[in-house]
């Protein structure tokens with residue numbers, strides 16, 4: 001069974017396609033996670049909640065990692081905007097604590113829904129900081145960052161992290 005699964009995964013390894021630039025890739029991650037948060041809120045099934053929360057936590061861990069490893073340092077170097085950079089890093093740290101708590105618990109925990117809800121609000125705020133007018137992504141677009149090259153690096157690192165998860 002495991003073998004068959006592996007084979008199928010291998011077969012699916014797609015040929016290189018036109019890649020997204022860094023900001024398009026990060027924004028697509030944001031949309032995906034907010035869709036899952038909405039689904040979490042609208043379901044009553046504990047199984048679905050558990051599954052969605054796992055997906056959300058996993059995706060956020062990969063997303064924050066690729067931002068911290070690749071995008072944020074490039075942003076800091078290009079813009080020298082320490083305030084924006086450091087705030088984003090601190091917000092990631094806060095999110096990671098909640099993610100760890102959610103991963104360590106489950107729908108039978110009385111505080112589970114509250115934790116997911118607070119994480120969702122937290123992420124909404126952080127995404128706004130990144131995407132709003134004059135925010136980090138807008139600043140990145142105005143800088144001389146090579147967003148296409150960074151997009152490729154982000155995509156490569158993302159699939160590496162997802163494969164090892």
Ligand SMILES: [Fe+2]
Nearest residue numbers: 026063067130
């Ligand atoms: Fe982000």
Ligand SMILES: [Fe+2]
Nearest residue numbers: 067088126130
């Ligand atoms: Fe971020």
